[in-house]
Amino acid sequence: MSGPVADDGQDEAEAGGGVRARSRARIEASIRRAAEEVFAEMGFEGASTSLIAKRAGLPKANLHYYFKTKNDLYQFVLRDIIELWLNTAQEIQPDADPATALAHYIAQKIDLARDRPIASRVFANEVLHGAPRFDSFMRRDLKDWVDEKAAIIDGWVAQGRMDRVDPKHLFFMIWATTQTYADFAVQVAAVLGRRELTDADYALAADQITRIILKGCGLNGPGEG
Numbered sequence: 001m002s003g004p005v006a007d008d009g010q011d012e013a014e015a016g017g018g019v020r021a022r023s024r025a026r027i028e029a030s031i032r033r034a035a036e037e038v039f040a041e042m043g044f045e046g047a048s049t050s051l052i053a054k055r056a057g058l059p060k061a062n063l064h065y066y067f068k069t070k071n072d073l074y075q076f077v078l079r080d081i082i083e084l085w086l087n088t089a090q091e092i093q094p095d096a097d098p099a100t101a102l103a104h105y106i107a108q109k110i111d112l113a114r115d116r117p118i119a120s121r122v123f124a125n126e127v128l129h130g131a132p133r134f135d136s137f138m139r140r141d142l143k144d145w146v147d148e149k150a151a152i153i154d155g156w157v158a159q160g161r162m163d164r165v166d167p168k169h170l171f172f173m174i175w176a177t178t179q180t181y182a183d184f185a186v187q188v189a190a191v192l193g194r195r196e197l198t199d200a201d202y203a204l205a206a207d208q209i210t211r212i213i214l215k216g217c218g219l220n221g222p223g224e225g
Contacts, residue, residue: 024066030056031063035077036118043125044074044133071133078126078134081119082142084112092149098156099219102174103210109178110206113185114199120182146171163218170217177209 034055038047049070053063067073088108091101113120126134146168153167181188181202189197214221 027058027062028066031058031066031073032077032080035073036122039074039077040118040121040125043129044070047074049073074133077119077122079137081112081116081123082137084116085109086142086145088112089149092152094152094155097222098153098162098217099214100222102213102217102219103222106174106178106210106213107206109174110181110202110209113178113180113182114197114202117182117185120179124179124183163216165217170213174209174213177213178205181205 031052034052035047037055038052041047042051047070049063049067050060052073053060056063063073067076089105091104093101126132131138149171150167153162153165153170156162157164181197185197188201189195192201194201211221
């Protein structure tokens with residue numbers, strides 16, 4: 001018995017939908033990159049959708065097709081980097097090895113400091129101004145995320161798998177040390193005598209932060225005795 005007959009019209013429609021989805025993703029990525037640059041340089045108040053559209057190589061009307069207001073675009077930029085940061089901690093799970101999970105988290109945060117420094121600066125600028133447009137997210141979503149991960153670390157401590165630490169302040173320390181290589185990359189590069197940081201600089205930073213954090217938690221590095 002033969003299988004179902006393919007509907008050529010349906011296949012074409014699905015293919016067309018895929019092309020449109022990819023095109024939309026490319027345009028949104030272009031807008032995001034331009035918005036990060038403009039918001040980082042000028043802050044929310046100084047930025048304009050006209051300039052962002054120009055940086056993205058789009059007519060302003062096209063930008064507003066995807067993002068109705070400047071605030072919508074600003075929220076998109078902030079949520080995008082926050083979600084990337086939060087996803088780096090997926091290995092922090094109850095049954096995970098604490099040293100491996102924390103080392104992975106630190107390495108991923110340093111990778112984002114290298115790859116998405118401008119987005120990090122937009123977030124830092126928002127926080128430095130009291131987070132007027134992102135306060136509810138931090139007090140609700142971010143707090144819930146930290147509470148969940150902190151409970152896992154408390155569980156590791158209770159099981160004797162690492163020294164007692166305050167898990168929330170542990171996160172603050174990791175955030176501060178890793179995001180320094182994004183928010184203050186110019187300062188770090190200047191002190192190191194470089195025009196800009198190299199991949200080797202980021203790798204060394206990840207290694208040193210990891211060793212210091214793990215030792216402070218009473219842990220050996222992954223693979224160590």
